Amino acid sequence: xxxxxxxxxxxxxxxxxxxxxxxxxxxxxxxxxxxxxxxxxxxxxxxxxxxxxxxxxxxxxxxxxxxxxxxxxxxxxxxxxxxxxxxxxxxxxxxxxxxxxxxxxxxxxxxxxxxxxxxxxxxxxxxxxxxxxxxxxxxxxxxxxxxxxxxxxxxxxxxxxxxxxxxxxxxxxxxxxxxxxxxxxxxxxxxxxxxxxxxxxxxxxxxxxxxxxxxxxxxxxxxxxxxxxxxxxxxxxxxxxxxxxxxxxxxxxxxxxxxxxxxxxxxxxxxxxxxxxxxxxxxxxxxxxxxxxxxxxx
Numbered sequence: 001x002x003x004x005x006x007x008x009x010x011x012x013x014x015x016x017x018x019x020x021x022x023x024x025x026x027x028x029x030x031x032x033x034x035x036x037x038x039x040x041x042x043x044x045x046x047x048x049x050x051x052x053x054x055x056x057x058x059x060x061x062x063x064x065x066x067x068x069x070x071x072x073x074x075x076x077x078x079x080x081x082x083x084x085x086x087x088x089x090x091x092x093x094x095x096x097x098x099x100x101x102x103x104x105x106x107x108x109x110x111x112x113x114x115x116x117x118x119x120x121x122x123x124x125x126x127x128x129x130x131x132x133x134x135x136x137x138x139x140x141x142x143x144x145x146x147x148x149x150x151x152x153x154x155x156x157x158x159x160x161x162x163x164x165x166x167x168x169x170x171x172x173x174x175x176x177x178x179x180x181x182x183x184x185x186x187x188x189x190x191x192x193x194x195x196x197x198x199x200x201x202x203x204x205x206x207x208x209x210x211x212x213x214x215x216x217x218x219x220x221x222x223x224x225x226x227x228x229x230x231x232x233x234x235x236x237x238x239x240x241x242x243x244x245x246x247x248x249x250x251x252x253x254x255x256x257x258x259x260x261x262x263x264x265x266x267x268x269x270x271x272x273x274x275x276x277x278x279x280x281x282x283x284x285x286x287x288x289x290x291x292x293x294x295x296x297x298x
Contacts (some may be wrong), residue, residue, distance in 0.1 A: 016131075019065050026072075048140055052117035052118065057143055065127050106189055
């Protein structure tokens with residue numbers, strides 16, 4: 001697989017609310033290589049791309065922003081036979097390439113190239129609460145069959161299996177009432193939001209081919225509305241998702257979060273009491289060697 005475009009995406013340092021560099025990489029690439037597409041950017045900065053004429057479209061979503069506040073000027077992407085990683089030679093250190101969700105953007109554009117009928121939605125400010133997805137015009141999805149968002153760490157064997165995760169754009173779209181099936185898929189990055197982040201090439205390729213398989217075989221509109229009697233809160237309900245995984249993702253993103261922060265964030269989606277939630281948080285801190293302020297322990 002040619003990773004030239006992926007490296008260009010990694011090179012574009014695009015923090016939440018400042019996604020212009022990655023948006024430009026995508027727009028320039030699509031104009032040059034897939035000229036039969038139409039594109040527009042909405043007032044929230046989200047980029048929407050349509051290829052072909054059809055009554056219905058498969059749709060891929062990803063987010064343009066990344067978590068990596070500082071980066072060396074000589075940042076570059078390096079690769080071995082197995083992985084891709086960001087590195088600064090001047091500072092002799094590994095640095096985050098924004099693989100979350102650069103890998104998802106890459107997968108979306110590859111699908112746009114491969115299939116003559118396709119829609120792609122690239123959202124802003126996902127990392128700070130899916131704000132771009134919360135502000136978009138939902139009617140753009142009226143002719144979509146489904147929405148796939150490749151925006152998750154790790155991998156599963158092909159075929160994939162259900163698992164859980166934190167807030168994503170498609171979750172926000174479902175909360176707003178989008179009545180078609182949406183899924184979030186692993187796309188090969190590990191240690192997301194950290195300088196030790198890497199992409200495992202085999203896992204990235206596996207995710208891309210799985211997405212292509214879904215597009216080729218799922219040709220109907222897959223209507224879906226939530227039947228969760230418990231309600232969703234911000235993340236869903238523990239009956240359907242794994243609270244441990246939510247808290248793990250949250251602590252990796254906010255390592256300074258206290259027990260009180262964790263309880264406030266997740267108490268509305270579980271029947272566990274605060275001490276049980278805090279115990280899960282402490283177990284995860286122990287695994288990742290994350291310190292917690294003594295005065296804030298529950």
